[in-house]
Amino acid sequence: MTIRFPDPGKPCHEPIEPAIIDQGRQVIRIEAAALERLADALDPAFAAAVCLIISAGHRVVVTGMGKSGHVARKIVATLSATGTPAMFLHPAEAAHGDLGMLTPGDVLIALSNSGSTPEVQLIMRYARSLGCRSIAISGRPGAPMLQAADIALLLPPAREACPVNIAPTTSTTMMIALGDALAVAVMGLRGMSRERIKVLHPGGTIGASLTPxxxxxxxxxxxxxxxxxxxxxxxxxxxxxxxxxxxxxxxxxxxxxxxxxxxxxxxxxxxxxxxxxxxxxxxxxxxxxxxxxxxxxxxxxxxxxxxxxxxxxxxxxxxxxxxxxxxxxxxCDIAVTADAPYPVTPDWDRP
The missing domain is CATH 3.10.580.10 (CBS-domain)
Known part of the structure; x- marks a missing residue:
């Protein structure tokens, strides 16, 4: 799709505005379709990854370079918020001393859409030398990272949402969703209660919503x-x-x-x-x-x-x-609006 934009500083107008909206919808639909394929692609390797995280009884260390690194930080935040101790290890900093953050018993989750990022492979090799188990997430079948990992989670084939199919968009969306799926599945098997989540979220909207x-x-x-x-x-x-x-x-x-x-x-x-x-x-x-x-x-x-x-x-x-x-x-700063979300486990007397 080609769009002629107005001069800088001028507002969008017909017919430019509908074209921009259509392009936005196209991006979202491309990524939504990829998420559907990702859900269908989950296999026993996903269950094995969840069981590995639970059975390790130690920290989860997540790493990734570039956009995958931003996703890794999001996965760390979600794991930590749902009861699984986690930390982010920057691949570039790891090569300059931060490898010491990894300790025996940790579980490593490595992210790379290409599956061949050199800095991440270095971390995986060091993790293996410590006896750490690893989970690799990649979008390329047969990628070196997938082959080196104890558990390989392969993203289904999907084009990036950008017009030239280059900028990480669809691939990072799938990584985020897969990270959420891992964290929530682990949370469910741990039996995390809302009381425990309240302890982990004493402030903000979540903490206020979990006030008895x-x-x-x-x-x-x-x-x-x-x-x-x-x-x-x-x-x-x-x-x-x-x-x-x-x-x-x-x-x-x-x-x-x-x-x-x-x-x-x-x-x-x-x-x-x-x-x-x-x-x-x-x-x-x-x-x-x-x-x-x-x-x-x-x-x-x-x-x-x-x-x-x-x-x-x-x-x-x-x-x-x-x-x-x-x-x-x-x-308590809890807004009551018509679109207020339902609680996680409704226990009122009637819907």
Missing amino acids: VEDLMHTGARLPLVRVDAPMRDVLVVMTEKSLGLAGVIDGSGHLVGVITDGDLRRHIDTLMQSIARDVMTPDPRTIMLGSFAGDARAILAVARITALFVVARDDPHRPVGVVHIHDLAR
Whole structure:
């Protein structure tokens, strides 16, 4: 595709803008198709690589030169974030003393699309002299690195997304995806829990999303609860005093059977003062279970488009023990939007 660009400093305009968008879509589709081929190409060697990383019980050292080096750093970050100690070894620096970073028992992951990068091969030879096991990722069948490695992961054939099929684009995308697949598979076999991930991510959005709801919820005297036969005049008093925008309706056993929100009040405005809680409430309210995380609450609030929900006990999923409000999440810098992601392991009481 050939595009005539405007003079420097001038904005894009018709018909240039659609052509640019089409080119961007073409790049993404080329790389997406390659990822599909990569998924289909996974074989027992992938499983062997995962088992090697787990069984080693030591660090994973990842190396690569140029663009492969940038991918290697990403793989190190993903492994570390998912519970596998990892470090990056720069091939050029390795030849000037940094080979000392490798120790017996480490697992080496070497990346090179050509599979013949001299600096990386040097590291592989040194790793073998230490008795370290190695995994090589390359896009060329029969490449020296693949032959020298204990486990060879061959990328499927795919053209680069750049117009002249040279700049590392598709190949690096496949490497990143394969690194993610290794890290997540290892994480799954290790049985990494969200509690453990919280320990590894004490800050940022991930750490905030893994805050337990019990650290955020309103409890005790702050709970806006009314009986099913409570006059609406009393319900309004409770909703005003608690200032959470809702009231939970409980039966004689203390079980949550409904919820009254500002919207319910507006829908029953004509008969409100002549009604009781049972007449106005919305039955079967959405809830979240004690022990869940702020990210779980965020997902429910976003999908249901509500501002607060009750937290219920694990041993009695109908007994309310707290309320989480959208403002509580905002104080933790957790944005609640319509496209908020679902939690890793949804454990609320209903989808």
